[in-house]
Amino acid sequence: MKIRHFLPLALFSLPLLAAEKTGDYVESFDTTYNSLTVERQGSVVELRARSRRGEFIESAVDLNDPLKLVVAYTRTLYAGLFFQPKPQRVLMVGLGGAGFHRLFAAAYPQAFLQTVELDPKVLELTQTRLGFRPTDRTPVTTMDGRLYVKRSTQKWDWIILDAFRGGFVPPHLKTQEFYRECAGQLADGGVFITNLHATTELYYADLKTLSSVFPQVVLFGTAGRGNVIACAVKYKAPAVTDPAAWPAVSGLNPPLQGHLDLADIRAEHIVWPTAKVAQAQLLTDDFAPVEFLDVVKVNDTKE
Amino acid sequence: MTLLAFHSLVVVLGILSMGFQLLASRLLNPHFGSSIIVWAWLISTFLAAFSLGSMLGGWMSAQPRSQRSRWQISAASLAVLTLAFTAFFGRGTLDHIELAFSEPGTGLLVSCFGLFFVPVTMLSSFGPQCVQYLAARGTAPGAASGVIYGISTVGNIAGVMLTAFALIPHFPVSTLLYLWLAVAILSLAGLIAILRTAPEPAAT
Numbered sequence: 001m002k003i004r005h006f007l008p009l010a011l012f013s014l015p016l017l018a019a020e021k022t023g024d025y026v027e028s029f030d031t032t033y034n035s036l037t038v039e040r041q042g043s044v045v046e047l048r049a050r051s052r053r054g055e056f057i058e059s060a061v062d063l064n065d066p067l068k069l070v071v072a073y074t075r076t077l078y079a080g081l082f083f084q085p086k087p088q089r090v091l092m093v094g095l096g097g098a099g100f101h102r103l104f105a106a107a108y109p110q111a112f113l114q115t116v117e118l119d120p121k122v123l124e125l126t127q128t129r130l131g132f133r134p135t136d137r138t139p140v141t142t143m144d145g146r147l148y149v150k151r152s153t154q155k156w157d158w159i160i161l162d163a164f165r166g167g168f169v170p171p172h173l174k175t176q177e178f179y180r181e182c183a184g185q186l187a188d189g190g191v192f193i194t195n196l197h198a199t200t201e202l203y204y205a206d207l208k209t210l211s212s213v214f215p216q217v218v219l220f221g222t223a224g225r226g227n228v229i230a231c232a233v234k235y236k237a238p239a240v241t242d243p244a245a246w247p248a249v250s251g252l253n254p255p256l257q258g259h260l261d262l263a264d265i266r267a268e269h270i271v272w273p274t275a276k277v278a279q280a281q282l283l284t285d286d287f288a289p290v291e292f293l294d295v296v297k298v299n300d301t302k303e
Numbered sequence: 304m305t306l307l308a309f310h311s312l313v314v315v316l317g318i319l320s321m322g323f324q325l326l327a328s329r330l331l332n333p334h335f336g337s338s339i340i341v342w343a344w345l346i347s348t349f350l351a352a353f354s355l356g357s358m359l360g361g362w363m364s365a366q367p368r369s370q371r372s373r374w375q376i377s378a379a380s381l382a383v384l385t386l387a388f389t390a391f392f393g394r395g396t397l398d399h400i401e402l403a404f405s406e407p408g409t410g411l412l413v414s415c416f417g418l419f420f421v422p423v424t425m426l427s428s429f430g431p432q433c434v435q436y437l438a439a440r441g442t443a444p445g446a447a448s449g450v451i452y453g454i455s456t457v458g459n460i461a462g463v464m465l466t467a468f469a470l471i472p473h474f475p476v477s478t479l480l481y482l483w484l485a486v487a488i489l490s491l492a493g494l495i496a497i498l499r500t501a502p503e504p505a506a507t
Contacts, residue, residue: 032339118338144336147407172332285333285394287475 059097093145094163204280317458356427382425
């Protein structure tokens with residue numbers, strides 16, 4: 001009799017017990033789109049994707065301090081605050097391990113952060129291993145990012161593009177036409193933020209393509225791993241390329257304080273590589289040799 | 304000399320078929336992404352076209368010579384016309400399909416069958432006729448079949464590698480589609496001319 005009472009409870013508990021892993025571990029998953037590794041050391045859980053150049057950190061979270069921005073570039077994404085300091089509607093293409101999401105959701109509890117992720121396994125692991133819980137204000141939709149943007153009728157204050165398959169870049173998310181579609185979804189005063197790898201020729205083609213759509217593009221070089229965060233706006237005036245013109249963004253929301261120093265991000269501003277961009281190829285839906293540009297190493301990434 | 308030209312054209316048809324699959328994936332990418340779902344539909348469409356084309360070609364090769372020539376010209380014309388449609392109106396058509404079908408799977412099905420199925424079916428229909436050409440010249444049917452499908456598959460491999468590593472990195476997809484169209488016109492015309500010279504098989 002007692003067993004019969006507890007059986008439903010036990011059955012409901014099984015998925016939860018299976019989902020919550022504790023202790024240090026390393027796990028590998030071959031998904032439809034990625035080869036993923038999840039590693040926990042102490043309170044830090046890393047989600048990594050394998051590619052030909054080794055493993056790329058998609059995201060990491062400190063379970064003891066979930067608001068901490070463990071991966072450097074997720075902090076640099078907040079450079080968007082210099083251009084649109086009050087994000088209320090944000091679209092993020094690429095979930096990763098939701099490294100950006102926790103702090104954003106805590107700092108802007110009234111904001112709406114919609115995420116689009118192609119790989120359902122990434123969403124599952126982010127929930128079961130990295131402790132992310134999508135809510136009504138932070139929903140995640142499983143579909144191709146470009147399809148979502150095309151079908152979206154919403155306007156967004158920030159659109160963040162952080163979509164990789166491991167180290168590989170989906171060509172259709174790199175073209176002039178896609179950037180135009182994103183620009184069309186930006187609200188007035190909105191900013192398009194994209195995570196770029198600055199170690200191959202694809203970087204300069206990316207910048208050329210971005211600047212063909214967005215009149216002003218500002219770059220931030222994240223220390224360490226060759227990531228550059230590009231912030232682009234669809235208006236010519238007022239000018240935003242001069243750091244002196246950026247607002248101080250004083251009075252950060254309390255959750256941001258202690259986790260984010262905008263002075264550090266401001267210091268990551270790098271100059272536009274004019275000469276290299278001039279020689280780069282424009283990427284369009286008709287001509288996007290992304291995979292090939294992505295294997296040609298740049299000689300000088302510090303330009 | 305004729306035999307060398309004949310074998311070369313069989314290789315070219317192989318190149319056209321599988322190279323076209325990679326170009327098709329690039330056409331679909333902006334509209335439906337590059338997920339495994341897109342590839343599943345694309346590969347299935349091409350295999351269905353190979354299947355139907357082979358059966359159609361087998362049927363054509365059993366027709367009397369006069370009718371066979373008419374069918375060959377009809378198949379080649381249809382291949383060229385549908386390739387031309389894809390080259391000139393493919394992107395515009397995909398724009399419409401994408402808007403017309405809210406469910407991406409249905410849009411993909413319509414796109415794959417509307418733009419790629421017919422030309423590949425028609426190209427594939429020449430395979431069995433090439434087998435019959437060799438057989439009519441005295442090659443044993445099994446050997447003829449082995450040679451044609453062997454060198455056609457070499458063409459398939461060449462089509463994939465050439466398109467992926469030499470053409471797509473350097474040329475716009477639209478330019479490559481025009482190239483495919485031009486090569487299809489020339490190679491099909493040449494092949495039909497050669498097939499017409501096949502001796503009529505002896506009545507059994």
